[in-house]
Amino acid sequence: MTEDEAGRRRARGELESEVMTALWSAAEPLTPAGVQAALGSGLAYNTVQTILSRLLEKELVRRGPADRGRGHVYWPAQDAAALAATRMRAALDERPDRRAVLQQFAATLGEDDAETLRAVLEERET
């Protein structure tokens, strides 16, 4: 495998995960165009379509007819995520130091820290 192919393959995986996060944070099933808009990263419609079919094959998303017009809408396969949640919870809940052994994006905060962070975020947004 050439380096270029490896790079493309990784990029494809990253796109899949971005599409999944977009579907998950949407309140309702999305059309491919909706996914494209939610991603907001200038992906071609065909690319989004391809990724969605691949996710469908892996049974990570479900597909149904769109309300209006032609085409399909997609939503995440809830049972796969529920299963993952159950297993994740079981693994993490087992020990008091559960989080210490894995990298986490955000650890928990003390109350003072929370105040500081709120101030920081407000600073940003004004």
Next chain:
Amino acid sequence: MTLAVYLPLVLPVLVALAARYAADRARPGAAVPALVAAAVLTAAATIWSLLLLTLTLFDDLPAMAALDGRLGMRLPEPVPDAVAVIAAVLLAVAMVRLERDMHLRRTMARRLRNAGPSAGGLVVADWSEPLAVAVPGRPGEILLTTGMLRLLDADERRAVLAHERAHLAHHHHRAMLLVGGAAAINPLLRPAREAVTYLVERWADEEAASGMGDRELVARAVARAALATAGHRAPAPALGVHGGVIVRRVRALQGPPPGAARWQMPLLAGVAVAALLLEATATVNFLAVLRAWQI
């Protein structure tokens, strides 16, 4: 025997000082390997010291004592027996703690890796608690909860993914495994473990920031995700005295990217040389005692 055999036990203090100094000043990509190597060397020195101290117990073996009486000589009493016994106990405790630490990491990673089917290395778990975790493996996986995804906008979600991918790409779990094992062997190395825990997060933050080309964005994502987890039960790991880990990460992202540091190679070399010198002295001492027996 002289005091030399105890000297390696002070090495962790050096490493802890270096860790405290490094945490906010050094480039994480350089500081992490240096601190991990220093911690591992120190842990090895700890084991060697405890082993040597323990071995001095054997001058009390009946065979030795008989030899002692027959030749009418007094064997040197290298260290008080009480010290040797304490060393033996500490050594046993260190081994048990090391094994427990390794076991915890292995089983946790394995169980999380089996959490569910992944899309491009991402597993989404339908759970309201906001959580994003990098799970090592081949290939590694990122576990995200729906609680986390719903907090963030599209760009912030990409920042979280980039952060977790940086953990996997740079094998941060390996650094944590090594420094965690070192701290399990020698509890005085806990400051080093804390510093490395913090520095791998900073490393991933910086990598996400440069990948996204936006430090503000990553700072926002970190702050937002952390605020959402406020009030959950686990206490924030303390690092030094000034503020929690998250606040420091956000503040660091608001500043300029850290520059290249020149201190880490001298530090590592210094600690390595100190460890080797101290160990060599202790070993020479020990061999001298051995020779005294054989005469």
